[in-house]
Amino acid sequence: MDAAARRAAILSRLEQNDHPVSAAALAREFAVSRQIIVGDVALLRAGGADIAATPRGYVLPRDSAALLRTVACVHDREGMARELEIMVDQGCQVVDVVVEHPIYGQLAGQLHLSSRYDVQEFIRSVSKNQANLLSDLTGGIHLHTLRCPSEEAFQRVRAALDEAGLLWKG
Template structure:
C-alpha cells in the first residue's frame, strides 16, 4: 500500500480515479487535513472504472461536495497496486496530468498488516 498526495478540482475527480484504476491500482480512501477537525477520511474502495462511475454518480446525486473541497483540492489517497511498476506508471501519469501534488516525491509506503 502507498499514500499519494494529489491536488485537483472537483472537475478532475474522474480523470484522477480513471488514471489510478487504468493502471491496475485501487483507491482505498481519501484523507484531508482540516484546520479544526484534524484528519478526516472517507472510505472509497474504487478498483475499476465502474466503481469510479458509481462513486461519481453518488456524489452528484447527493449534491455533496468532495472532501478535497475543504482543502483547496489537496488530499491524500491510500492506493493498492499489483506491482511497483504499476505504481510508478500511475505516479508518472498523475504527474503528467498535473494531479500529483507538486514534488510528491516523499510518498509514504504503508506496511501491510502483519508485516
C-alpha cells in the same frame, strides 16, 4: 433468525463477496430495516470485525500481497474522475481519500474503487447527492491510499497523475 445469528450471517455474506454489499441489500436479504443492518454492523465492528463502509456498501478488507502506497493530489471537482480513472487503469485500488483539516485533523473517507465502473458509480453518487468532497475543505489538496499490485504500477500512477497535472508536489 435472532439478532446474533443475523450478525453472523452478515459477516459470512461479506466474507463471500469481493465487492461492497449495501445495507439496503442486506436488509432485503434478512427481512429487516436498513437501520437494523447499520446497527448490526456497528456491533460487529465493536466486536472486532474489520468492516469498511464505502459509498457502495460494506466490505471486508482483503489481506493480500499488494502494496499500500500514498499519493498526494490536487485538483478541482472536474479533475476527480480523471484522477480516479488513472489510478484504477493502472490496476490499483483507491482505498480512501484523506485530507488534513485545520480543526479536526486528519479526515478520511473510504472509497474502495477498483474499476472504471466503480469510479463512474462513485461520480454518479456524488452528483446525485450533490455531495461536497473532502478535498473541498483543503483547496483540492488530498491524499489517496492505493493498493497496488506492484511498485511499477504505483510509479505508473504517479507518472500519469504528473502528466495530467493532478500530482501535488507541495
